[in-house]
Amino acid sequence: MAWKAIGIFDSGVGGLTVLKEVVRALPQEDTIYLGDTARVPYGTKSPETVVRYSRQITRYLLSRDIKVLVVACNTASAVALSALQQEFSIPIVGVIEPGARAAAAVTKSGKVGVIGTTATVASSAYTKAIKRINPEIEVVSRACPLFVPLAEEGWVDNEVARLTAGIYLEDLKKHGVDTLVLGCTHYPILRKVIAEVMGPEVTLVDAAEQTALTVAGILAEQGLLRPKGERGNHHYYVTDIPAGFIRIGNRFLGGDFGDVYQVNLEQEQQEEEVEETD
Amino acid sequence: MAWKAIGIFDSGVGGLTVLKEVVRALPQEDTIYLGDTARVPYGTKSPETVVRYSRQITRYLLSRDIKVLVVACNTASAVALSALQQEFSIPIVGVIEPGARAAAAVTKSGKVGVIGTTATVASSAYTKAIKRINPEIEVVSRACPLFVPLAEEGWVDNEVARLTAGIYLEDLKKHGVDTLVLGCTHYPILRKVIAEVMGPEVTLVDAAEQTALTVAGILAEQGLLRPKGERGNHHYYVTDIPAGFIRIGNRFLGGDFGDVYQVNLEQEQQEEEVEETD
Numbered sequence: 001m002a003w004k005a006i007g008i009f010d011s012g013v014g015g016l017t018v019l020k021e022v023v024r025a026l027p028q029e030d031t032i033y034l035g036d037t038a039r040v041p042y043g044t045k046s047p048e049t050v051v052r053y054s055r056q057i058t059r060y061l062l063s064r065d066i067k068v069l070v071v072a073c074n075t076a077s078a079v080a081l082s083a084l085q086q087e088f089s090i091p092i093v094g095v096i097e098p099g100a101r102a103a104a105a106v107t108k109s110g111k112v113g114v115i116g117t118t119a120t121v122a123s124s125a126y127t128k129a130i131k132r133i134n135p136e137i138e139v140v141s142r143a144c145p146l147f148v149p150l151a152e153e154g155w156v157d158n159e160v161a162r163l164t165a166g167i168y169l170e171d172l173k174k175h176g177v178d179t180l181v182l183g184c185t186h187y188p189i190l191r192k193v194i195a196e197v198m199g200p201e202v203t204l205v206d207a208a209e210q211t212a213l214t215v216a217g218i219l220a221e222q223g224l225l226r227p228k229g230e231r232g233n234h235h236y237y238v239t240d241i242p243a244g245f246i247r248i249g250n251r252f253l254g255g256d257f258g259d260v261y262q263v264n265l266e267q268e269q270q271e272e273e274v275e276e277t278d
Numbered sequence: 279m280a281w282k283a284i285g286i287f288d289s290g291v292g293g294l295t296v297l298k299e300v301v302r303a304l305p306q307e308d309t310i311y312l313g314d315t316a317r318v319p320y321g322t323k324s325p326e327t328v329v330r331y332s333r334q335i336t337r338y339l340l341s342r343d344i345k346v347l348v349v350a351c352n353t354a355s356a357v358a359l360s361a362l363q364q365e366f367s368i369p370i371v372g373v374i375e376p377g378a379r380a381a382a383a384v385t386k387s388g389k390v391g392v393i394g395t396t397a398t399v400a401s402s403a404y405t406k407a408i409k410r411i412n413p414e415i416e417v418v419s420r421a422c423p424l425f426v427p428l429a430e431e432g433w434v435d436n437e438v439a440r441l442t443a444g445i446y447l448e449d450l451k452k453h454g455v456d457t458l459v460l461g462c463t464h465y466p467i468l469r470k471v472i473a474e475v476m477g478p479e480v481t482l483v484d485a486a487e488q489t490a491l492t493v494a495g496i497l498a499e500q501g502l503l504r505p506k507g508e509r510g511n512h513h514y515y516v517t518d519i520p521a522g523f524i525r526i527g528n529r530f531l532g533g534d535f536g537d538v539y540q541v542n543l544e545q546e547q548q549e550e551e552v553e554e555t556d
Contacts, residue, residue, distance in 0.1 A: 038327045046519040049316045149427040241324040
């Protein structure tokens with residue numbers, strides 16, 4: 001039998017940080033990555049719209065025969081995960097729960113900061129997830145809408161990035177958090193500046209590694225792990241033309257990756273819906 | 279007979295600056311504005327994708343019975359205008375040509391700067407348009423991808439905005455331009471900081487007013503102007519939920535505007551295409 005792939009999606013290129021950890025943890029697995037570059041970003045859009053886009057992408061990846069789906073986008077994890085889990089039968093893993101677990105394990109003071117997109121912060125998804133694990137932990141969160149464009153512009157270590165981080169993180173510092181969740185897949189790109197502003201006593205947590213381990217655990221439990229020693233193939237799909245994705249993706253993954261193909265999800269959806277009305 | 283409306287579209291909220299000038303020039307006209315907030319921004323996306331979105335929007339506005347279409351988005355004007363003009367029979371006005379005319383009329387030194395999104399600058403649309411008017415004029419252009427998120431964050435007069443403008447505008451200053459085209463509908467929001475960086479000897483040009491006069495001219499020429507003294511109605515449509523559009527739109531228009539409705543263009547397109555295959 002052919003082994004099915006691990007499906008991973010993000011609004012754009014940021015989820016490649018999660019893919020990287022999945023490949024590190026499970027080098028034998030095939031992956032299919034979809035970046036919705038024609039409609040990026042999700043973080044400034046409404047939950048309704050993000051749910052609609054996430055459904056279209058999940059349907060597309062299911063048509064490519066995946067065994068597990070990773071919602072690598074924090075915004076989509078925050079607002080669409082439960083809708084996807086209700087609608088589709090394969091295991092679906094978001095990044096919020098693993099990030100929350102990591103933060104709860106790391107904090108000593110019981111004060112955790114969370115930064116993310118406007119949509120992620122508005123959803124309170126991290127706060128709820130952390131408090132489910134430990135209701136004693138105090139969670140302070142802050143939307144940082146300029147971090148994504150700064151990362152995509154490559155301004156990750158200049159005065160603009162430092163000043164911006166200073167403004168966004170001021171309140172979190174004042175609250176005395178000892179742990180800061182980087183609640184957006186773009187933010188690890190700005191890790192250096194964020195760490196400088198927060199100071200050495202604050203631990204930065206990103207959910208990528210924890211998410212990869214969660215995926216490995218689910219596949220192991222369900223007997224779906226491919227034998228070790230194999231080497232997985234990796235396929236990349238985007239909804240806009242691939243050029244920008246490849247350029248910024250190389251900055252994220254730090255090297256070349258394979259071919260990237262364009263797909264039209266609106267058409268996919270349309271065919272789907274036409275079939276439904278038959 | 280009922281008078282048809284003026285259709286105006288933008289990737290989001292920025293085109294309201296053009297709408298404002300259209301209403302000032304032609305207060306008797308009805309307008310229908312569409313902001314594609316579910317897929318904003320266009321400026322980082324490929325020409326192919328922007329053309330596809332622009333076609334969907336034009337079809338939608340035509341179904342609402344408009345007599346002229348204003349492409350208020352610089353990116354869509356730069357990459358999609360000629361495709362739209364070829365496909366649709368009503369007059370279609372972009373913002374590039376009016377902006378280029380204004381800049382050519384203003385410059386004394388013959389050195390014009392143009393700032394815009396990555397897609398607008400990559401298209402060279404302003405350079406070509408200015409050189410069609412006067413091939414002697416030297417045009418220097420620069421993409422400023424962080425200006426849109428800064429304007430939407432409301433950081434229009436702080437140190438981050440000033441530093442960012444300083445970096446983006448440095449080369450244009452060195453080139454000694456005496457005229458700077460604000461080639462994105464968001465940029466007038468940052469006018470103060472841009473003017474500070476460029477200095478008092480540089481004239482800032484935005485296309486909104488010129489575009490409105492172009493529309494007035496076309497309607498007058500074709501006998502489609504509504505009689506003066508009437509007062510137009512204004513309808514607003516967006517593709518994401520209206521909340522964010524209303525909040526940022528009030529910052530743009532400086533006051534309340536009427537009801538804003540949500541529309542699903544993917545569904546519109548789908549119906550359209552289903553009809554075509556009948």
